[in-house]
Amino acid sequence: MKTKLGDLSLLAAAGIVATLAASSALAADPPKSVRIGYAVSLSGVNAQGAAVTTLPAYKLWVDDVNKKGGLMIKEFNKRIPIEITEYDDTSNAETMVRLTERLMTQDKVDFVLPPWSTGFNLAAAPVYMRNGYPHLAVTANSNDAEALVKQMTTLFFFLTPPKNLGGALLEVLGKLKGEGKINNKIVMLSVADQFGAEASAGVTPVMKNAGFDIVISKSYPLGASDLTNEIKEAKASGADTFIAYSYPPDTFMLSNTAVTQGYNPKVFHVGVGTAFARYGAVMKEKAEGVMGIGGWDPKAPGAEDYLKRLVALTNQPGDAWAAPVTYASLQVLEQAIEKAGTLDRKKVLDAVENGGPYQTIVGPVDLKTHIRGKQWGVGQWQNGQFVGIAPSDIPGAKPIIFPKPAW
Numbered sequence: 389m390k391t392k393l394g395d396l397s398l399l400a401a402a403g404i405v406a407t408l409a410a411s412s413a414l415a416a417d418p419p420k421s422v423r424i425g426y427a428v429s430l431s432g433v434n435a436q437g438a439a440v441t442t443l444p445a446y447k448l449w450v451d452d453v454n455k456k457g458g459l460m461i462k463e464f465n466k467r468i469p470i471e472i473t474e475y476d477d478t479s480n481a482e483t484m485v486r487l488t489e490r491l492m493t494q495d496k497v498d499f500v501l502p503p504w505s506t507g508f509n510l511a512a513a514p515v516y517m518r519n520g521y522p523h524l525a526v527t528a529n530s531n532d533a534e535a536l537v538k539q540m541t542t543l544f545f546f547l548t549p550p551k552n553l554g555g556a557l558l559e560v561l562g563k564l565k566g567e568g569k570i571n572n573k574i575v576m577l578s579v580a581d582q583f584g585a586e587a588s589a590g591v592t593p594v595m596k597n598a599g600f601d602i603v604i605s606k607s608y609p610l611g612a613s614d615l616t617n618e619i620k621e622a623k624a625s626g627a628d629t630f631i632a633y634s635y636p637p638d639t640f641m642l643s644n645t646a647v648t649q650g651y652n653p654k655v656f657h658v659g660v661g662t663a664f665a666r667y668g669a670v671m672k673e674k675a676e677g678v679m680g681i682g683g684w685d686p687k688a689p690g691a692e693d694y695l696k697r698l699v700a701l702t703n704q705p706g707d708a709w710a711a712p713v714t715y716a717s718l719q720v721l722e723q724a725i726e727k728a729g730t731l732d733r734k735k736v737l738d739a740v741e742n743g744g745p746y747q748t749i750v751g752p753v754d755l756k757t758h759i760r761g762k763q764w765g766v767g768q769w770q771n772g773q774f775v776g777i778a779p780s781d782i783p784g785a786k787p788i789i790f791p792k793p794a795w
Contacts, residue, residue: 418464421471422731424450426501427487429508432479433611436636438504440664441527444702445714446472446501448694449722451701459722462729473497481511488512492519498731499721502526507582516542522724522737524717527710529553529583531590537758542737545759546713550590553681556765556778557591558598560679560788561629561655565600569790570654573627575604577618577642579635583660587633603627612638619645622653629655633681636661643671643678647795654791655679663709663767663774675769677792682709683767683776685784690749708767708774716748720755723747 426446429438450470453459457467473495477484484503491500492515500516502509502525509528516523517540526546530536533545548556564570574595578584584607592602603625608615615638622630630653632642639661646656661667662680671678685691686708694715699705706712723746724739725731745752753760764776768789775786 418461418466419468419731422459422461422468422499422725423471423473423495423497424499424501425473425475425491425495425497426503427475427477427484427491428501428503429479429484429505430474430476432477433635433637434479434504434508437527437660440636440661440666440704440707441710442504442714444698444704444706445711445718448698448701449715449718452697453722460726461731462726463731477503477508481508484508485511485515488515489519492521499733499736501718502528505581505583506530506586510536510582513540513543516540520733520737522721522733522740524721524740526714526717530586533759534757541758543758544740544755546717546753547682547710547760548763548765549759550587551594553587553765554591554594557631557657558594559778559780560766561595561600562598564655564790570628571626572600573625574600574602574629574631575622575625575627575653576602576606576631576633577604577615577622578607578633579610579612579638579659580607581610581635583635584633587659591631591633600629608638610635612641615641616645616649618642619649619651623649623651628653629657631655631657632659634659634661636664639680640667640670643667643674647674650795652792652794656792657766660710662769663707665705665707665774668769668772668774671769674795676771677769677789679766679768679777679792680709680774681765681767682707683764683774684708684712684750685776685782686773688749688751688784694749709764712749713763716750716753719748720744720746720753 428442429435454469458469460467475487491497500521504527506528509525523543529547529549531550533549537543578588639658642658657679663682668675724743725736727743728735728739745754766778767774768777770789777786777788
């Protein structure tokens with residue numbers, strides 16, 4: 389059978405039309421927004437921590453991105469604004485898990501930001517894994533981090549593991565003990581929560597192996613209303629060093645109780661909340677010399693501008709530990725999405741893992757191991773700011789103030 393030239397032209401034209409039609413069908417219209425959700429503690433015992441560390445960073449990042457017109461998605465060759473779906477988990481882990489699942493399976497948002505606290509993040513991790521969502525777990529750390537990220541390949545840790553907290557603390561305490569400035573006795577309290585359990589379990593062997601004697605090791609209930617007896621026991625112990633892996637309400641309570649009980653150890657180290665600007669505002673000159681987890685360099689590139697924008701938008705300066713890391717994690721997400729050029733979560737997940745290092749307000753962040761590298765473990769209030777002191781080889785580290793001035 390012979391085909392005429394005109395017939396071939398018609399066939400070719402039909403083929404082009406069919407190809408264009410197929411391409412048009414494959415190229416979906418760009419979405420009106422990038423839908424991002426989170427279930428976080430707006431009420432309940434965890435609300436204070438979430439309100440200072442997590443929510444302001446979420447709000448600032450969304451504001452920053454939307455002021456640029458949104459996230460640049462190469463697939464659609466345009467910027468697309470972020471739209472937020474927010475739920476209150478009421479500081480209940482089961483509620484948080486249920487709402488996180490809802491965001492992914494019913495609301496079908498593009499990305500889900502993490503909850504506040506170690507326990508909540510570890511509870512949520514399987515939900516992220518099951519649904520294929522990148523899990524940028526900032527307010528979480530675990531002694532099993534290396535094993536967890538192998539089991540759950542969507543999980544990324546941004547804070548230092550507990551054993552590294554111990555290493556940073558040992559750098560400080562070991563030097564003081566070696567110089568004969570403190571004795572080898574330590575009091576260690578911890579909130580009866582995943583965070584407290586992980587921190588004390590990670591730090592205790594580091595201290596013991598270095599010759600320290602933990603003369604009191606005690607946990608107290610989450611939401612405790614009075615820790616006077618714990619402070620009295622610490623005062624009677626003869627230890628020069630007091631350490632508490634506490635949550636914000638407890639951190640303030642322990643500090644104020646130490647003041648009223650006249651307990652003034654040479655080293656006073658309290659947990660989450662010490663880095664809050666509010667701690668300095670409440671304790672005033674009594675904050676000087678108090679140590680806690682984390683710290684940062686307020687002179688790092690982008691840090692001052694970040695703080696200025698944060699205060700302008702939220703009317704609070706957040707904290708000097710996990711709040712800037714939370715914002716940095718969102719900078720990673722933003723850059724990973726734009727590097728992937730799509731909202732396809734699998735491709736974005738790959739970009740988070742393999743596309744770094746990404747530049748952030750806490751420095752370059754590389755997540756090839758799913759665990760952020762070297763970072764502050766110990767900070768201290770000095771001259772009205774909470775600054776990083778250990779590891780001391782991190783740029784911007786400040787010399788320690790010792791002993792802590794009397795209350």
